[in-house]
Amino acid sequence: MMEPTGPKGTTVDPRTWMILCFTGIAAIIGIHSEIGCLFLFVWCMLVHLFTGKAGKIMAYLIFYLALSGITWAGVGLLQNDATMVLGIALSNMGILGRKAVIPLSFASCLAKEPTGSLMAALGRMRLPKAVGIAVAVMLRFFPTLGEEYRAIRNSQRFRGIGVGILHTLTHLPSTIEYILIPLALRITKVAEELSASMTVRGVRFSGKTISYRPVRFTAKDGILALTALSALLLLLFLERGGIL
Numbered sequence: 001m002m003e004p005t006g007p008k009g010t011t012v013d014p015r016t017w018m019i020l021c022f023t024g025i026a027a028i029i030g031i032h033s034e035i036g037c038l039f040l041f042v043w044c045m046l047v048h049l050f051t052g053k054a055g056k057i058m059a060y061l062i063f064y065l066a067l068s069g070i071t072w073a074g075v076g077l078l079q080n081d082a083t084m085v086l087g088i089a090l091s092n093m094g095i096l097g098r099k100a101v102i103p104l105s106f107a108s109c110l111a112k113e114p115t116g117s118l119m120a121a122l123g124r125m126r127l128p129k130a131v132g133i134a135v136a137v138m139l140r141f142f143p144t145l146g147e148e149y150r151a152i153r154n155s156q157r158f159r160g161i162g163v164g165i166l167h168t169l170t171h172l173p174s175t176i177e178y179i180l181i182p183l184a185l186r187i188t189k190v191a192e193e194l195s196a197s198m199t200v201r202g203v204r205f206s207g208k209t210i211s212y213r214p215v216r217f218t219a220k221d222g223i224l225a226l227t228a229l230s231a232l233l234l235l236l237f238l239e240r241g242g243i244l
């Protein structure tokens with residue numbers, strides 16, 4: 001019998017994406033300097049390059065630069081008392097957004113892992129089955145909800161609703177209404193579909209389940225995890241030492 005193989009491109013263990021995501025969260029909490037956050041972003045992009053996700057780097061870079069511009073615009077508004085509140089809001093949005101890019105980029109990679117691989121990886125970690133189910137459903141719910149939102153927006157544009165920024169802003173209440181009502185109805189439908197999918201996959205089965213997808217923590221995963229922890233500790237040491 002031939003050994004089952006996963007789909008092409010899934011060369012990183014789901015547990016590695018979880019390690020990178022949690023390391024990114026710890027890094028953005030512990031590191032506060034601008035240079036430190038920049039180094040974190042560069043490290044994040046190098047990880048995506050090393051794991052074959054180079055196609056996303058340009059989008060992350062544009063998003064990071066846009067948030068940097070928002071931050072500096074907010075800092076400029078702090079000089080005037082009349083615009084100080086707006087400046088604080090913009091600068092905080094830019095700073096938090098730039099930090100959030102790092103763990104969210106890893107979380108998006110984790111969300112794209114096959115459900116079978118994710119469940120098998122969580123099982124290898126000796127986590128309760130209920131935890132694995134909750135994580136799998138959560139990671140599938142939000143991307144599916146995003147697809148539903150894009151479908152609703154495309155349908156609206158086809159009918160001439162919310163076409164362009166100016167039209168959306170001038171008809172903002174009606175545009176929001178046309179989005180929220182279909183989206184609220186789709187949320188219930190998506191939740192039911194995900195529950196049915198999990199039931200078909202044997203979620204309610206109390207015995208031991210076997211995944212047909214191979215889950216292995218390889219040397220590549222070890223290098224990624226070790227690099228993440230080393231980068232975090234190094235940046236924390238440099239920042240606490242006053243170098244950054």
